[in-house]
Each structure stands twice: as C-alpha cells, then as structure tokens.
Amino acid sequence: AGPPRPAGRNHSGPAVSIVLVTYNRLRMLHPCLSSVLSNTGDVDYELIVWDNASTDGTAQYLDRLASEHAHLRVVHSPRNVGLNGVAHGMRLARGSYLVEMDDDVLEVPPGWLSQMVHAFDRVPRAGYLAANVVQDDLTNGAKPSADAYKTVDYGDGVVIEHGPAGDWCTMTSRAVMRRLGGFQEMPGRIFFGEDADNATRCRRHLYRVGIVRDVVVYHATGMAKNIEFGYGELCHAKYQEDEKVHHLGVGPPEQVAHPPARQSGEAPQDPEPTT
Numbered sequence: 001a002g003p004p005r006p007a008g009r010n011h012s013g014p015a016v017s018i019v020l021v022t023y024n025r026l027r028m029l030h031p032c033l034s035s036v037l038s039n040t041g042d043v044d045y046e047l048i049v050w051d052n053a054s055t056d057g058t059a060q061y062l063d064r065l066a067s068e069h070a071h072l073r074v075v076h077s078p079r080n081v082g083l084n085g086v087a088h089g090m091r092l093a094r095g096s097y098l099v100e101m102d103d104d105v106l107e108v109p110p111g112w113l114s115q116m117v118h119a120f121d122r123v124p125r126a127g128y129l130a131a132n133v134v135q136d137d138l139t140n141g142a143k144p145s146a147d148a149y150k151t152v153d154y155g156d157g158v159v160i161e162h163g164p165a166g167d168w169c170t171m172t173s174r175a176v177m178r179r180l181g182g183f184q185e186m187p188g189r190i191f192f193g194e195d196a197d198n199a200t201r202c203r204r205h206l207y208r209v210g211i212v213r214d215v216v217v218y219h220a221t222g223m224a225k226n227i228e229f230g231y232g233e234l235c236h237a238k239y240q241e242d243e244k245v246h247h248l249g250v251g252p253p254e255q256v257a258h259p260p261a262r263q264s265g266e267a268p269q270d271p272e273p274t275t
Contacts, residue, residue, distance in 0.1 A: 013094030014071070016045040016113060016171075021085035022103040023052040026061060027229045028220065031106045037069055043113045047072045048092055050085035082190030086167070087183035096174055100167040100195070104225070107218040108169070116171045119212045122158040127207025128172050128199050130165035131215045138228065141219040142166045149211065162210040167195035168219040176207055 018036070022029050036047065051058055051074065062074040075092070077085065086100055097117055112131065120126045133141025149163035177183065180201045184194040199209045220226075226235035 013096070014044045014046045015095055016043055016097040016099060016117065017090070017093030017095030018045060018047045018099040018101055018113075019050065019086060019089035019093060020047070020101045020103055021050045021052060021083065021089065022054065022058060023080055023082075024054045024056045024058065024234065025103050025229070025231055026054070026056050026058045028106065028231070029058060029103045030061065032101075032103050033065060033072075035105075035107045036101070037065075037072070039108050039110045040113050042111050043117060045071060045113060046093070046095060048075065048089045049073070050075045050077060050089040052077050052080040052082065052085055080190065081187075083192055083194050084185050084187065084189070086194060087185045090177070090183050093174075097171055098174060098177065099169065099171050101170075102168045102219065102221070104220045105169050105217050106220050109216060112215050112217065115215045116212060118156075119154075119158045119160070119215070120171050120173065122154050122156055123160055123208055125207050126173075127176050127202030127205070128165055128170060128209045129160065130168060130170040130211050131217045132161070132211050132213055133168065133217060133219045138224040139220055139222045141217075142168055142221045143211065151213070157214070159213040160208070160210045161213050162208065165195070165199055165209050165211060167198070168221070169217050170195065170198075172198065172202075176202065179205060 018040075020032070033047075033049070040047075047069075049062055049072065051062055053076070059074075059076055062072075062076075066072045066074045073092070075089065077088075081088065090098060097120060099113075099116070108131075116129065116131065120129055123129065133143050135141055135143065143166070144164050149161035151159060151161050153159050180198070184192070184197045186192045186194075202209050220229070223232060223235050226232050
C-alpha cells in the first residue's frame with residue numbers, strides 16, 4: 001500500500017520535508033543521518049541537508065549518501081550562513097509538514113515521523129511540536145525542567161507537554177508557516193533564536209506549542225557531549241554567540257525579516273479558530 005500520506009489532502013509532493021543544517025560536525029552528522037534514514041520508512045518524506053561550507057569531509061559524505069538515497073537532497077552552500085540555512089532549506093521543501101532537525105540528534109526511534117504527523121493532526125491548532133528528548137548525565141537535550149510544562153492527553157495515543165519547544169526535531173506545517181510569514185532570517189548572523197521566534201509567533205496566532213511526549217530522540221546538545229565528539233571548541237563559540245544575542249537582544253519577532261513562505265503545493269488547511 002506504500003507509506004501513508006496526509007488524509008484527504010491533494011498534495012503532489014512528499015508528505016513531510018525534513019530540513020537539517022550542518023557545519024563541520026561529521027562525527028555527529030553520520031549517526032544522525034544513519035538513524036533517520038534507517039527509521040523513517042513509514043512516511044513519504046524528503047530530507048534536505050544544507051551544508052554550510054563544511055571543510056571536514058561532510059560534503060563528500062553527503063554526496064555519497066545522496067547517490068544511495070533518492071529522497072535525500074544535499075545543498076552545498078558556498079559560505080556559512082548559519083541558522084539562516086533553515087529558511088533557505090525550507091524554501092526548497094515540497095512537503096505539507098515541515099520538520100527542523102539538528103545535526104546532533106544522534107538517534108530517532110522507528111516510526112518517529114508517522115507518530116509526529118499523527119500528533120500534529122490530532123492536536124487542535126497544532127503549531128510547533130517537538131519530539132521529546134533523552135536526558136542523562138551528559139545532556140538535558142535542551143529541554144527545560146518538568147515544571148515548565150503542562151501535560152494534556154488528546155487521546156488516540158497523543159500526549160503533549162505544552163511549554164517550551166526548541167528546534168532539535170520539531171514539526172510545523174506549510175499552512176502554519178504561511179500564516180506566520182515564513183521562517184526567521186538574520187543575514188550576517190550564524191546563531192540566533194529562530195526556534196524561540198517560531199514558538200512566539202505560533203502562540204501569538206493561537207497555535208499550540210509543546211513536546212510530543214512519547215516520541216523520544218537523543219539530542220546530544222551541550223558542552224559535555226560536544227567534547228566527547230571532539231567539538232568542544234565549536235560548541236564554545238556557539239555558546240559565546242548565544243550569550244551575545246542574549247545580552248544585545250535581536251528585537252521583537254515582528255522586527256525580524258520573515259520571507260514569504262513558498263506557495264506551491266497544497267498545505268494542510270489552517271485549523272478552525274478556538275473559542
């Protein structure tokens with residue numbers, strides 16, 4: 001019968017587009033893509049990897065992998081555009097559902113993507129839903145403590161922890177992002193809070209934000225895991241830039257450029273307003 005597609009939607013592209021941005025973290029990227037490609041056969045999807053001019057063999061690895069997997073598309077950026085690569089990659093996306101994924105998500109479980117699609121369809125006015133994360137001695141997966149969340153059971157196996165959601169492995173839809181004005185860009189910056197911006201704009205438009213409790217990935221964020229993989233210096237530079245953004249500020253979301261979302265293809269319909 002083939003992989004499932006969005007029910008009742010006339011869409012000629014893949015059901016889901018996954019966009020992953022990477023830069024010089026091949027030792028993390030390899031297990032990440034191996035896990036995604038091994039555990040994502042239950043949904044019609046495309047995987048777009050935006051390589052930010054890596055110099056560690058990433059380009060060669062990606063080209064070889066793309067020759068073996070027809071649904072993998074690689075974009076070699078001539079320069080490092082940082083997290084702006086998310087917006088650039090999403091312009092190429094053809095799916096109805098859009099997933100941002102970090103290159104340090106080392107493991108995803110079998111069936112994770114179909115579960116994410118099911119949750120997104122089940123939750124009224126779903127806007128920005130992230131996978132849950134493993135928390136151990138080396139990483140908290142970037143997820144805040146439990147008291148930041150309110151748990152809601154939507155039935156049919158879908159439980160959402162409503163609260164902060166980062167962009168480590170996070171689903172939205174073409175319809176939602178069209179309403180919000182597209183993914184954030186900050187030309188000239190490498191790191192910025194585009195995930196917080198997405199969540200803020202979703203809430204402003206009364207879309208729901210949170211964590212899909214029972215889809216659990218391993219997000220190897222933080223200094224300890226990066227040192228383990230030999231990326232301590234790169235991670236330190238990121239945190240310094242994050243601290244700079246925190247202190248200087250980047251302006252409210254409405255002051256940041258949000259390019260129009262790509263219009264081709266039919267997206268899931270915007271949910272009806274809540275009362």
